[in-house]
Amino acid sequence: MDEPADPPDTRFGRWVRLDGAEPEGVPFTIDGEPAEGRNGDTLLTAILTVRPDLGPLPPDRRVRAGFCLIGLCQDCWVRLEDGRRVRACTTPLEPGMAIRLETSDRAW
Amino acid sequence: MAGRILTEVAIVGGGLVGCSTALHFARRRVPCVLLEAERCGAHASGVNYGGIRIQGRALAELPLAERARRRWGRLDRIVGADGEFRATGHLRIARDEAEAATLERWALEAARHGVRCELLPAEVLRSRFPWLGEGFAAASYCPDDGQANPRIVTPLFARTAREEGATILEGRAVVSIERTSRGFLLRAEPELEVEARVLVNAAGAWGTAIAAMLGEHLPSEPIAPNMLVSEPLPFKIEPNIGMAGPGIYLRQVPSGSVVFGGGRGSVDLERRRCRPLFATSLSTIEEACRVVPELARASIIRTWAGIEGRTPDDLPVIGPSTVVPGLFHAFGFSGHGFMLAPAVGIVLVELVLDGHSATSLEGLSPSRSTSVPAIPATT
Amino acid sequence: MVKSDPLVVVVGAGPAGMAAARTLVEGGLRPLVLDKQPAPGGRMWQQPAGSRQPCGLPGHDAETAERARKEFLDLAERIDWYPGTTVVDATRGRLWAMGPGGEVDETSWDALLVAAGALDRVVPLPGWTLPGVYTLGGAQTALKALGCAVGRRVGFLGTGPLLWLAAAQHLVAGVEVAVVADTSRWTGAMRALPDLLADRARLALGLRCLRMLRGAGVPIRRGIRAAAIEGGENVTGIALATRRGPRRFACDAVAIGVGLVPQTQLLDLLDAPFDLDAESGVWLPRADRAGRTPVEKVFVAGDGARPLGAAAAALSGERAALAILEDIGRPFDRDRAARLERDLERHVRFARGLARAFPFPAGLEAGIASDTVVCRCEGVAAGAITAAVRAFGCHEVNAVKALTRCGMGRCQGRLCGLAAARIAAVTAGVALAEAGRLRAQAPIEPLPARVRRTAPDAVA
Ligand SMILES: Cc1cc2nc3c(=O)[nH]c(=O)nc-3n(C[C@H](O)[C@H](O)[C@H](O)COP(=O)(O)OP(=O)(O)OC[C@H]3O[C@@H](n4cnc5c(N)ncnc54)[C@H](O)[C@@H]3O)c2cc1C
Numbered sequence: 042m043d044e045p046a047d048p049p050d051t052r053f054g055r056w057v058r059l060d061g062a063e064p065e066g067v068p069f070t071i072d073g074e075p076a077e078g079r080n081g082d083t084l085l086t087a088i089l090t091v092r093p094d095l096g097p098l099p100p101d102r103r104v105r106a107g108f109c110l111i112g113l114c115q116d117c118w119v120r121l122e123d124g125r126r127v128r129a130c131t132t133p134l135e136p137g138m139a140i141r142l143e144t145s146d147r148a149w
Numbered sequence: 150m151a152g153r154i155l156t157e158v159a160i161v162g163g164g165l166v167g168c169s170t171a172l173h174f175a176r177r178r179v180p181c182v183l184l185e186a187e188r189c190g191a192h193a194s195g196v197n198y199g200g201i202r203i204q205g206r207a208l209a210e211l212p213l214a215e216r217a218r219r220r221w222g223r224l225d226r227i228v229g230a231d232g233e234f235r236a237t238g239h240l241r242i243a244r245d246e247a248e249a250a251t252l253e254r255w256a257l258e259a260a261r262h263g264v265r266c267e268l269l270p271a272e273v274l275r276s277r278f279p280w281l282g283e284g285f286a287a288a289s290y291c292p293d294d295g296q297a298n299p300r301i302v303t304p305l306f307a308r309t310a311r312e313e314g315a316t317i318l319e320g321r322a323v324v325s326i327e328r329t330s331r332g333f334l335l336r337a338e339p340e341l342e343v344e345a346r347v348l349v350n351a352a353g354a355w356g357t358a359i360a361a362m363l364g365e366h367l368p369s370e371p372i373a374p375n376m377l378v379s380e381p382l383p384f385k386i387e388p389n390i391g392m393a394g395p396g397i398y399l400r401q402v403p404s405g406s407v408v409f410g411g412g413r414g415s416v417d418l419e420r421r422r423c424r425p426l427f428a429t430s431l432s433t434i435e436e437a438c439r440v441v442p443e444l445a446r447a448s449i450i451r452t453w454a455g456i457e458g459r460t461p462d463d464l465p466v467i468g469p470s471t472v473v474p475g476l477f478h479a480f481g482f483s484g485h486g487f488m489l490a491p492a493v494g495i496v497l498v499e500l501v502l503d504g505h506s507a508t509s510l511e512g513l514s515p516s517r518s519t520s521v522p523a524i525p526a527t528t
Numbered sequence: 529m530v531k532s533d534p535l536v537v538v539v540g541a542g543p544a545g546m547a548a549a550r551t552l553v554e555g556g557l558r559p560l561v562l563d564k565q566p567a568p569g570g571r572m573w574q575q576p577a578g579s580r581q582p583c584g585l586p587g588h589d590a591e592t593a594e595r596a597r598k599e600f601l602d603l604a605e606r607i608d609w610y611p612g613t614t615v616v617d618a619t620r621g622r623l624w625a626m627g628p629g630g631e632v633d634e635t636s637w638d639a640l641l642v643a644a645g646a647l648d649r650v651v652p653l654p655g656w657t658l659p660g661v662y663t664l665g666g667a668q669t670a671l672k673a674l675g676c677a678v679g680r681r682v683g684f685l686g687t688g689p690l691l692w693l694a695a696a697q698h699l700v701a702g703v704e705v706a707v708v709a710d711t712s713r714w715t716g717a718m719r720a721l722p723d724l725l726a727d728r729a730r731l732a733l734g735l736r737c738l739r740m741l742r743g744a745g746v747p748i749r750r751g752i753r754a755a756a757i758e759g760g761e762n763v764t765g766i767a768l769a770t771r772r773g774p775r776r777f778a779c780d781a782v783a784i785g786v787g788l789v790p791q792t793q794l795l796d797l798l799d800a801p802f803d804l805d806a807e808s809g810v811w812l813p814r815a816d817r818a819g820r821t822p823v824e825k826v827f828v829a830g831d832g833a834r835p836l837g838a839a840a841a842a843l844s845g846e847r848a849a850l851a852i853l854e855d856i857g858r859p860f861d862r863d864r865a866a867r868l869e870r871d872l873e874r875h876v877r878f879a880r881g882l883a884r885a886f887p888f889p890a891g892l893e894a895g896i897a898s899d900t901v902v903c904r905c906e907g908v909a910a911g912a913i914t915a916a917v918r919a920f921g922c923h924e925v926n927a928v929k930a931l932t933r934c935g936m937g938r939c940q941g942r943l944c945g946l947a948a949a950r951i952a953a954v955t956a957g958v959a960l961a962e963a964g965r966l967r968a969q970a971p972i973e974p975l976p977a978r979v980r981r982t983a984p985d986a987v988a
């Protein structure tokens with residue numbers, strides 16, 4: 042039963058959608074690149090079904106991908122292009138949202 | 150440790166003032182016992198804003214502040230670690246011409262004391278400090294001021310004082326003090342009596358109550374400055390920031406959080422409790438966002454308050470009692486005693502053991518008349 | 529916000545808060561109900577996203593959930609219901625809430641019921657901060673409400689009924705389960721059986737989950753003594769120290785949890801007292817059987833008082849509502865109150881059985897390696913805590929926080945507070961109670977600095 046560890050396949054997204062998600066797409070962007078979520082998604086769902094993580098967060102720049110999913114661990118804050126910062130697991134995805142995960146700049 | 154301790158010096162209060170006093174008595178090999186009701190640094194000394202500034206202080210405090218500043222710069226040699234003190238500079242911002250004039254007046258006085266202070270006209274502010282909001286009239290900058298981590302400085306002093314022989318007892322609240330033929334008899338709870346020749350009142354906001362136990366009237370009112378901290382953000386604000394008039398104070402700590410304060414929380418001296426007030430926090434956030442507009446993008450993750458004693462003239466009471474021989478006071482720092490405390494301890498020890506100190510305490514002694522209002526200076 | 533007289537505020541619209549609201553309306557009051565989620569239901573009866581409808585998951589009765597939510601929404605005209613609204617601070621007689629648009633509002637209250645639910649308890653392990661590691665409740669939320677699996681191959685690690693339930697639910701949803709690794713042993717479960725018989729349905733559900741996992745050939749390991757989550761940039765597997773030696777299981781996601789912790793931050797801000805539950809090491813708010821705390825007109829119900837499950841949460845919400853009616857001088861049904869307390873007893877007994885069957889793995893927490901991160905917000909490792917305790921001779925957890933930053937981050941120590949206290953107590957050689965508990969500070973959830981106070985005329 043002991044097996045060698047397989048490298049994870051997170052090229053396209055960490056999370057996997059199960060049956061039952063609505064077919065209607067909701068367009069949004071991540072670092073300028075177009076992406077598509079589904080009606081009813083939280084921001085976290087929309088991001089993690091197409092990306093492996095949310096990028097690093099200060100103070101230790103640890104790469105985060107959410108943890109509790111109910112707004113208590115605060116491991117899922119992301120920045121929007123308009124400067125707002127939102128908690129991805131409690132924020133509903135809206136069409137046209139522009140998310141900035143890239144944090145090489147020093148902007149707040 | 151039920152029973153009775155006989156010692157030379159008893160200190161009431163384990164804030165930074167009490168702990169640095171204990172350390173210097175220990176260094177002079179004088180037996181001393183410090184009684185702290187809770188934990189060393191549990192009150193103002195452990196929860197303050199951490200601003201280390203000379204800028205804007207009342208002139209009466211300058212000699213003490215200058216000595217303190219020299220000590221902050223070599224904290225590692227005094228207590229074995231730097232307490233995260235950094236000379237980041239202190240920027241004091243004027244909103245209008247009247248406030249700008251205050252800055253100029255202070256800079257002139259400071260120059261006479263040899264304190265470096267640079268006046269900055271409105272035009273250069275945003276190029277030098279790009280994160281600063283618009284519309285300010287002027288600022289002045291003291292490069293030798295800075296900031297430190299209040300959470301670790303008092304424990305460092307307490308630890309070093311202990312290592313050098315001071316007796317520091319935590320969880321011992323002094324409930325009564327009597328004068329005896331030998332000096333003073335302090336009763337503390339739980340069950341402890343300490344008899345000492347000399348008594349130092351370093352009880353912070355409770356200093357007035359301790360003085361009253363010996364029949365001395367030295368007024369101060371408890372205040373609870375209201376503090377906030379943001380989530381950690383990429384580092385960009387170097388200096389410690391304050392306003393020329395009443396207002397907010399703000400700094401970014403190395404881990405990235407922005408610590409800021411303004412206004413007051415609520416305080417209950419008897420229960421030894423205070424708490425921040427949400428309404429105060431909201432107006433402080435609004436004002437801080439005017440000083441550093443980008444702060445509006447961040448989240449506030451915590452608020453708190455601390456209990457401090459404020460005297461009628463906003464100046465601390467430091468020196469021998471005018472009515473009780475052997476009693477020395479050091480309290481009522483009115484919101485700006487963290488910076489002074491490392492010098493207060495050594496100056497008090499000089500006063501007690503040598504009868505005088507090279508550092509002038511003129512205007513701060515318990516005998517001063519408090520009818521003259523000094524330049525207000527908070528944090 | 530709206531003001532009715534007397535104003536009873538209910539924080540949380542999970543099973544406890546919903547039952548309380550209904551009971552208060554029956555008693556002739558118009559309560560103000562706030563929940564940070566956009567829909568009622570709480571943890572157990574959460575509204576699934578869009579039209580996603582998980583079906584056939586063991587232990588998940590979508591119809592009951594939907595009925596409960598509908599019943600609550602039918603009350604809408606007789607209560608003041610504010611979804612998407614988080615209470616961030618409370619003092620005697622007042623509270624502050626942040627609405628969905630980031631506006632904050634102050635409201636007064638005559639009685640307050642805190643029905644804020646619970647959060648998974650986690651033990652810090654090597655690798656637990658890697659992306660791909662989730663709480664059991666988080667993994668379950670993804671499955672039940674978001675229509676997603678948190679990975680392609682998920683390992684389940686920890687202890688408690690939720691470990692087995694969540695694993696079985698993933699299995700049924702078609703997600704590969706890499707392993708179920710439980711720190712508890714079969715022997716404990718056997719000893720707990722008499723108490724577990726207090727709720728035969730839930731016992732049967734647990735056994736059904738076990739059978740399903742076994743039947744599907746999922747590797748099951750019990751009596752785990754040490755565990756690490758492996759991976760560099762991502763989770764690649766779980767390494768276990770079992771009684772038969774080391775074992776490794778490949779996976780790309782891990783769900784961890786060792787029980788539940790009540791969310792008591794608001795009670796803390798109101799100066800409510802707490803008592804240490806010696807068995808679990810969790811601080812529980814002090815309250816009588818009706819949910820009255822010693823703080824005047826402050827009540828607590830549901831998982832936020834003591835995690836007993838959804839059915840018990842509803843009973844305790846109803847019971848607390850009756851206590852509120854009584855305390856504000858309204859008529860209430862004494863027999864009903866007594867009946868509810870009796871019914872709750874059964875759930876307390878079952879919970880005692882669970883605690884015995886799935887004891888908290890204190891050894892795992894106490895034996896933490898010095899480089900393992902304890903505080904994920906601030907990146908503070910266990911070694912920093914032990915060093916501070918040794919260097920300064922302190923062990924009180926708030927003092928440790930001040931020295932190390934552990935618990936000072938965005939989550940306010942919700943995830944690390946209990947572990948930090950144990951590490952401090954063990955290092956100092958004192959009893960766990962001596963280390964105390966991390967104090968909550970307002971705002972209990974991050975408050976965007978752009979918030980604005982609602983215009984004064986909108987405030988009651
Ligand atoms: C929120 C806040 C922000 C501040 N910001 C700054 C700043 O940026 N820069 C600055 O220079 N200053 C600042 N200050 C002021 C500064 O913190 C204080 O002036 C300084 O810490 C006072 O030190 P202390 O030792 O006198 O008082 P404390 O630290 O309050 O210590 C007094 C101690 O006496 C103990 N005590 C009281 N009564 C008894 C008794 N009966 N028996 C035994 N023990 C007793 C108390 O428990 C307490 O620990 C701030 C203060 C606050 C509250």
Ligand SMILES: Cc1cc2nc3c(=O)[nH]c(=O)nc-3n(C[C@H](O)[C@H](O)[C@H](O)COP(=O)(O)OP(=O)(O)OC[C@H]3O[C@@H](n4cnc5c(N)ncnc54)[C@H](O)[C@@H]3O)c2cc1C
Nearest residue numbers: 540542543544564570571572615645665830831837838841
């Ligand atoms: C992680 C987890 C998984 C669980 N899984 C199962 C399961 O599979 N099967 C089972 O039988 N039981 C499960 N339970 C137990 C069951 O969900 C609970 O017993 C039941 O939901 C508790 O009801 P409650 O009303 O006390 O709390 P909850 O259902 O948790 O509701 C609390 C509500 O309060 C709200 N709230 C909290 N704080 C605030 C605030 N400050 N401001 C505004 N709103 C706030 C929350 O948004 C939430 O909606 C689980 C519990 C948890 C914690």
Ligand code: FES
Nearest residue numbers: 108110112115130
């Ligand atoms: S994942 Fe925990 S707060 Fe969003």
